[in-house]
Each structure stands twice: as structure tokens, then as C-alpha cells.
Amino acid sequence: MNKKGKLKMRRRALYILIGIIIISFYFINVAWIGKDDDGASSLETEIKTVKGDWVGAWAASMQAPFEDGVSHKGFKDQTVRMVVHPQMDGDQMRIRLSNAFGEEPLTIEKVHAAVSKGGAEIDPDTDQKITFDGKEKVTIPPGEKKFSDPIPLKVKSEKELAVSIYANEKTGPATWHPRSMQTNYISSGDHVSEAGASNFETEEESWFWLEAVDVTADPSVKGALVVLGSSIANGNYSEIDANNRWPDYLADRMNSEDAEVKMSVLNAGxxxxxxINSPPEKGENALDRLDRDVFSQTGVEGVILHQGLNDIRHHPDYDSEKIIEQMKKVIDATHDKGLKIYGGTLTPFKGSSMYTEKGEKTRQEVNEWIRTSGEFDGVIDFDKAVRDPEEPKRFLPEYDAGDNLHPNDEGYKKIAETIDLSIFEE
Structure with a gap:
């Protein structure tokens, strides 16, 4: 064989060798199902590569059951169908269940998710079984939470989801979120995949165990913004089942096509x-629930803090220094996690129960510190948005829910509209 022929054979052998190496690497990567450096399975890592990162699309802050009522009684051989409003689109979803305040292990037999058709009805064509580590049944120890496996249910922010949970065994007192501003439904027996509403005869304005819904979002989504607050964040006095809380309105702005920055908005109100000091029936205080309600949220990038007015109202001995000191602790803890935190000024409350001139003075001093201290990464002036220019200690009547303490739907919308979205860009 001449020299030219030998050269061709060597090149051919080299090409074959390169091909074998490439194919080998491919099959090694496909076969590997271990854990990556973040603790995610290689399957999940592949999903992230193709679909985008997991990000929280909806959340509710859990609290301890009351000493009586439905949360104390718990459930046995019943289905709880909960309606939630996702704040972000996604190609897949997963949920997180919480037994944070349970005293016994929580055993759930079945969980299904579907697109809601309103009320207790679901779209049967979208109904999907949710599993945990490949199994329908899941037991969550007291004080723990559990992520589900992903399901290929496309989530749209304009379509509500229904998550149905069936508990056969007695659950004991239930970890929950009361005053959900959303009607949820309870039936006897197993009806997780039932499309109709006829068996869901009991209504409750509460979510049980369901702590979060995550989606794989478009790569353009920056992450999640968590609102840490009380009744105003929770949307008290807004229209039931209308999703008119101010975090809902903010999420609508961030989901618009021309939004300067796209983020999911998670409500931890x-x-x-x-x-500072929060009785058990009102949830743990803001600092104590930071890890569970804020830092554990998937894809969290920033926090809006809007708390302090309840402390002023319920504790007339508190001065502004005490409120500010606690805010600084929340700020420091947030910055220690590498997250941004934005401060919301405290809204007017003259004319409401527990109003005092001393409390008003404290509110004004706290608001001045929020606006001028530079401790926050940005400021949202809720007070300015809804106060009466003629009497700044009071709500503007058109934004008042009627108790001189909470906004109405228009007031919640006004708060969201006045937020400068550019503060979240950096």
C-alpha cells in the first residue's frame, strides 16, 4: 500500500475512534441517574437544561391549627380540593406539602392536580396523578415538608389550578393557612379525580397542607419575589375568589409582555x-418564619417586607426603635442569604380600632426610617399610595375597605400600580 493509502486509513481510524468516544459519553450521561452538586437528580438537571429552572409559582404560609374548628379536628376519609392561582407559566409543575405544625406523621393516600373550571369543578382532560418518589401514598413526619415528583401539566397564570388531596387515615390537627380569600372544597370519601362538584358539599376559606406550587419557567424569568407581611399582604377584605390581593396585581404587571423584569410573586402574608411577638393563632413572628416561608421558596431572589403596624396597634408600649431593631434583624438575615430586601411603608390607620396618637407617631417615625435609612435595597411607599392628601393619617376613602385599616380592591390595585418595577432589575 502506498503512503497516500496508509494516510487515508489512519484518518478513517481516527474518525472512528472519535465517534466511539462521543457515543460513549452520550450513553454515560443518559444512564447516570444520581445526584448533582445541588442534590437534584440528573433527570431534574436535564429538565432544567431543556425547560428552564424551577421557580415558585404560588405559595401560602402555613401556621399551627387553632384550638377548635376544622383545623383542630383534621380529616378522615375525606378529599380536600384546593384552588390556587399560579403567578407564573410553566411546562411542568410540582407541589410541596407541609406537616410543619403536625404532632403526628401525616399520611396522604392520593393527590391529583388539574385545571380548575370554577368552583369545585375541574377539567377532566387535564387531571393528573401526583406522586412522591414514584408512589401515590406519602407519609410526612411531624415538622417536615415534602416535594412531589414533577408532572407534565402546563401551568398558565390566567388559569387556576385545583389540587385535590385524599386522606384515608385520621390526620389529626392540620397544618393550614386560614383566611385564604379563596373558596376551597371538602367531600367525604375519595373524589380526587372527580370532575364534577356534586360531592364537594362543604366549603372552607382555608388551604390545608399545600404550601407551594413550583413550575419550570421560561429562562427569561428572573426568579421569585416573596412578600412577607400580614393581613394587607394576605388580601383581607378583597373580593373572595377574585385574586385581588396586591401581590396578585403585582404579579399581573410582572407577567405582562412589556414588563421591565419578569418575576413570580409569592405571597407569604x-x-x-x-x-416581633405573634400569638400562635396569628402565625410565628416575621423573623422566626423567615427560613420556612421565605428562604425555602424555590428560586427566591428578593423579599418585600411590609410589617410592623400590627405591632404598633397591639403593643402601645412599643416605640419606633423597637420596631426598627426587628426590621434590621430581618434585613440582615435576608442579606446573609445573598437576597435583596425591599421595605414597604406602613399604611394609615386613624379611625380604626386601637388607633392612638402615640401609635401614629411611632408609625410616622418608622416610615421615615424606611424611606431614608438606606438599609433596604429599595423602598415601596404604600403609605403615600393610599393615604388621604387632605388628612394623611387616614386612608383615602376610595381606597378604604371600610374599617380604616385595610385597602379595598381598588386600594390593593393602587398599591401594586405604584411599585416601580425597575428596583427589581439589579
């Missing part, structure tokens, strides 16, 4: 919650 608890009705009557306090910044």
Missing part, C-alpha cells in the same frame, strides 16, 4: 401576623 398571614392575617394578623406580627413582626
Amino acid at each position: 398571614i392575617s394578623a401576623n406580627q413582626l
